[in-house]
Each structure stands twice: as C-alpha cells, then as structure tokens.
Amino acid sequence: MTEPIRITAPLTDAVIEKLKAGDKVLITGVMYTARDAAHKRLIDLLNAGKELPVDLRGQIVYYVGPTPEKPGEVIGSAGPTTSGRMDAYTPRLIELGLKGMVGKGARSKEVRDSIIAHKAVYMAAVGGAAALIRRSIKKAEIIAYEDLGPEAIRRLEVVDFPAIVVNDIHGGDLFLQGVEKFRRVS
Amino acid sequence: MRQVSVKDITKKVRDLCISAACDLEPDVVSAIRSARDREESVLGKEVLGQIIENFEIAGKEHLPMCQDTGISVFFVELGREVALDGLLEDAINEGVRQGYKDGYLRKSVCHPLKRTNTGDNTPAIIHTSIVEGGKVKIKIAPKGAGSENMSRLKMLKPAEGVEGIKAFVVETVKEAGGNPCPPIVLGVGIGGSFEKCAINAKKALLRPLGTQNSDSDLNSLEQELLGKINDLGIGPMGFGGRITALAVHVEASPCHIASLPVAVNIQCHADRHKEVEI
Ligand code: SF4
Numbered sequence: 001m002t003e004p005i006r007i008t009a010p011l012t013d014a015v016i017e018k019l020k021a022g023d024k025v026l027i028t029g030v031m032y033t034a035r036d037a038a039h040k041r042l043i044d045l046l047n048a049g050k051e052l053p054v055d056l057r058g059q060i061v062y063y064v065g066p067t068p069e070k071p072g073e074v075i076g077s078a079g080p081t082t083s084g085r086m087d088a089y090t091p092r093l094i095e096l097g098l099k100g101m102v103g104k105g106a107r108s109k110e111v112r113d114s115i116i117a118h119k120a121v122y123m124a125a126v127g128g129a130a131a132l133i134r135r136s137i138k139k140a141e142i143i144a145y146e147d148l149g150p151e152a153i154r155r156l157e158v159v160d161f162p163a164i165v166v167n168d169i170h171g172g173d174l175f176l177q178g179v180e181k182f183r184r185v186s
Numbered sequence: 187m188r189q190v191s192v193k194d195i196t197k198k199v200r201d202l203c204i205s206a207a208c209d210l211e212p213d214v215v216s217a218i219r220s221a222r223d224r225e226e227s228v229l230g231k232e233v234l235g236q237i238i239e240n241f242e243i244a245g246k247e248h249l250p251m252c253q254d255t256g257i258s259v260f261f262v263e264l265g266r267e268v269a270l271d272g273l274l275e276d277a278i279n280e281g282v283r284q285g286y287k288d289g290y291l292r293k294s295v296c297h298p299l300k301r302t303n304t305g306d307n308t309p310a311i312i313h314t315s316i317v318e319g320g321k322v323k324i325k326i327a328p329k330g331a332g333s334e335n336m337s338r339l340k341m342l343k344p345a346e347g348v349e350g351i352k353a354f355v356v357e358t359v360k361e362a363g364g365n366p367c368p369p370i371v372l373g374v375g376i377g378g379s380f381e382k383c384a385i386n387a388k389k390a391l392l393r394p395l396g397t398q399n400s401d402s403d404l405n406s407l408e409q410e411l412l413g414k415i416n417d418l419g420i421g422p423m424g425f426g427g428r429i430t431a432l433a434v435h436v437e438a439s440p441c442h443i444a445s446l447p448v449a450v451n452i453q454c455h456a457d458r459h460k461e462v463e464i
Contacts, residue, residue: 022229022425037301067250067292076290077250082332082365104332104423105365126233126423127332127367128456131249132240149303150253150292162236164229164425175364178426182227182419 004162010058011099016121019165021172025123027161031060031102033154035081038145039089046092053144054153057097063104065150066140067130075140075156079130080104083122087111094118102163106175115167123163124174136161188265188320190464192272195322198462199281202326203258204289206460207250210241213395214432214457221369221422221429230427234369237422237455252456255291256328258282258310261392267320278324279308294331313385325392325461333366333454339384342446351376351448352411358450359415359431364424367454369432371395372415375449378439387451390435392459399436408434432457 002024007015009029019025032054034042042052063083067076083103090101091114099120104127107115115122125133139157146152166174218241222234244251260278270277286293286307293307317323338358342350355374362370375386399405411434421427432455441447 184417
C-alpha cells in the first residue's frame with residue numbers, strides 16, 4: 001500500500017490540485033465540525049444576508065457529532081456521519097470558499113460538480129472508527145450553536161487525521177472506481 | 187411466582203447500555219477479523235484494519251466504538267412466573283437514562299417533527315414477549331442511523347415470489363452503497379404483516395454471526411443472498427472490495443394469501459448487542 005500523503009489545513013489550491021480519488025491522506029491543522037442542524041443555520045444566515053459565525057474560506061468541514069467528552073478529556077468518540085444529508089447545503093458553502101469536506105458515503109451530482117468547478121475536495125474517514133479517529137484530535141472548542149449539543153460547531157485542531165480522497169477536482173470518484181473493480185454482476 | 191425488582195432491571199439496563207457501546211461481542215469480532223483476512227482489495231483490507239484497531243481501543247479504554255451510540259432497541263423475554271414490583275417499560279427507560287448519562291454516550295433521540303432532543307435517549311423501543319419460566323431475559327441492540335436509514339420495506343405481490351424477494355434485497359444493498367458503513371449484516375424479514383416483517387428483520391440481526399438458520403430452505407436463501415451481495419463489489423466503506431456483507435439472516439412468518447411483505451434491516455459493522463438474564 002502506498003504511503004499516505006500529509007496535508008495541512010486550511011487547504012490551498014496547490015494541495016487540492018495534487019489530490020486524487022483513492023489517495024490516503026493524513027490531515028494536520030484546523031477543521032470545523034458541522035452536521036445537519038448547523039448547516040441549516042448557516043444557510044439561513046446566508047439567506048438573510050448575514051455574516052457566518054466562522055470564515056469558511058480555505059477550511060475543511062468535518063461532518064461529526066461526537067459523544068460527550070469525559071471530564072478532563074478533549075473530545076469523545078468522533079467518527080464521520082453520512083455526508084449525503086448535507087448535500088442540499090454544500091454547493092452554497094463551496095461557492096463561499098469552503099475547500100474540504102470529511103464524512104462518509106457518496107455525494108450528489110451537484111456537490112461533485114461544485115467540487116470540480118470551485119476546486120474543493122471530498123474525503124471520507126472510516127465510518128464507525130470513532131475511538132481511533134478521536135486520537136488525532138488534540139483540541140476542540142465550541143465556537144457556535146452550543147445549544148445544539150453534539151451538533152454545535154467546533155473548531156478542532158488535528159494531527160495526522162486519517163482520511164481517503166473520494167471526489168477530486170479531476171472528476172475522480174473512489175466509490176465508482178472502487179466498486180467497478182470488484183463488481184461481478186452487471 | 188418469582189419476585190423481580192424493577193430497580194434491578196434498571197441497574198442491569200444501565201450497565202448494558204454502556205457495555206454495548208464500548209465492547210463488541212466475540213461473534214462480531216471474529217467475523218470482522220476473518221473479513222480482513224479474506225478481503226482482496228488493499229484499501230478494503232486497510233479499512234477493516236482500522237475498524238479492528240478501533241474496537242480494540244474502544245474495549246480497552248471504555249470508549250464508545252462509534253459516536254452514534256444509537257436509539258436503544260430492546261427485546262425482552264418475560265417469564266410468565268415473574269412478578270414485577272413496577273412497570274417494565276419505565277424500568278428500562280430509567281436504565282437507558284442512567285446509562286447514557288453515566289457512560290457519556292451520545293443522546294440521539296428527538297421529536298420527529300420539531301427535532302428537539304429528548305435529552306436522555308429515551309424513549310427506548312421495547313419488544314416484549316411472555317415465555318415459560320421465571321426469568322427475565324433482556325437483549326439490547328443500540329441502532330445507529332447510518333445503517334437504519336438505508337433499510338427498506340416492500341409489500342411484494344405473491345407472484346413475484348422468491349425471485350422478487352432476492353431482487354429487492356440486493357437492490358436495497360446496492361442503493362445503500364457506502365452509507366451504512368459496510369461490511370454490513372443484513373436482517374431480512376419475510377411474510378407476516380407490514381409490522382411483523384420489520385420486527386422479524388430486526389430479530390434476525392440478533393442471531394449470533396456464524397450460526398446457521400435452522401430452516402434449510404432459509405439457510406440456502408441466506409447463502410445465495412450473501413453471494414449476490416458480495417458480488418456487488420461495494421466493499422468495506424463502499425471503497426470497492428469483496429466483503430460487503432458479513433452475513434445475511436432471514437426470519438420468516440406465515441402471511442396473508444394476498445400479500446408478501448419483505449423487510450430489509452441493515453446493520454453496520456458496529457453490530458452492538460448484549461444480553462442479560464435476571
Ligand atoms: S452506520 Fe454504524 S458504524 Fe456507521 S456511523 Fe452509524 S452507527 Fe457508526
């Protein structure tokens with residue numbers, strides 16, 4: 001197996017251009033968490049012409065709703081949730097400058113097109129590997145929507161967060177390519 | 187009659203909630219290990235390796251193996267000689283309340299329309315049956331939404347027969363793709379009524395992995411379905427590979443002469459279940 005590519009977040013176009021579907025990456029830097037409820041609030045703000053509580057330009061959003069942390073700990077278990085639930089909101093955020101997304105499962109055509117058009121990248125983490133992924137999260141701080149509990153927006157500082165590139169700017173799609181290789185039926 | 191205190195049930199349920207979230211049962215552990223050995227996709231093997239490392243960490247450090255600690259589903263067998271000093275459902279819900287708080291588990295239950303969180307993971311989903319004897323057997327199977335959301339139910343026409351059932355099951359898995367965190371376990375309920383086939387599908391998931399169906403026809407149907415599903419090539423996490431499902435379990439019940447209900451309940455690799463006998 002090839003060695004993982006180390007990338008830092010926030011992301012630059014130069015880094016995104018090199019990533020290809022199927023690449024293993026280790027992410028170090030900052031990521032923001034957001035799930036359905038937080039996405040809805042962000043889009044409502046945009047619709048009302050208001051500022052977002054976080055500047056998403058260049059950033060990675062991680063779709064996760066962690067378990068509560070035990071006293072003195074940084075975060076609870078924190079694996080990815082199904083990205084498709086965010087599809088309706090994502091193109092709008094990519095247009096604003098969001099560069100990376102981490103979740104699990106496939107994205108809609110609109111999201112895939114938007115990734116190509118605006119130079120972004122969609123990566124998957126291993127669903128259910130929440131106790132393992134937790135180890136790469138060194139700091140977590142709620143920066144908006146505390147009332148949403150696990151769905152609040154958190155700023156994470158991560159070191160060597162493991163993920164796999166699914167949708168790249170060249171139109172690559174790991175789900176299509178991978179399944180194609182192993183399918184035995186039409 | 188044998189007296190059983192509901193306080194005792196609450197305490198046991200509390201502990202079950204926590205241990206189910208953190209400790210994978212041996213049947214699932216060995217099924218996943220064997221999947222890693224058999225997987226031909228390099229990336230798929232690596233994903234299974236991460237899944238194994240994850241449940242090892244979770245077990246050792248008493249951490250939830252997945253952040254989605256699920257909605258709490260129970261199957262209770264209540265011996266007919268048991269006399270309880272309170273309400274069974276209240277006792278179980280109180281156990282869930284305590285377990286999800288004390289175990290730092292995620293509370294994932296909300297009002298269906300307002301979407302406000304109930305705050306304590308209750309109410310639990312409880313299926314009870316009355317059996318012979320003087321014991322209470324409680325099985326818990328916390329269920330995450332990633333796999334539950336990809337489950338399907340269809341009222342087939344009897345003319346569609348077993349071929350229709352197979353096509354529906356395979357189509358459901360194909361449509362689910364990587365969303366339900368494969369490798370999955372499939373619970374298939376056939377026959378009964380609208381609700382009975384769904385309960386059968388869920389019950390089928392509780393049969394230990396690696397055991398055979400006692401009905402030989404259903405056993406061969408399970409093997410055939412498993413082959414067809416793994417031919418889809420979805421693989422671990424949907425990245426492509428040989429192992430999409432670890433097992434297919436079927437439960438059947440007689441149904442109306444004019445109907446053929448089929449339910450497919452998808453279970454992710456975080457196939458958490460525990461039981462206790464009081
Ligand atoms: S489908 Fe299962 S393993 Fe995947 S995130 Fe949900 S509960 Fe966890």
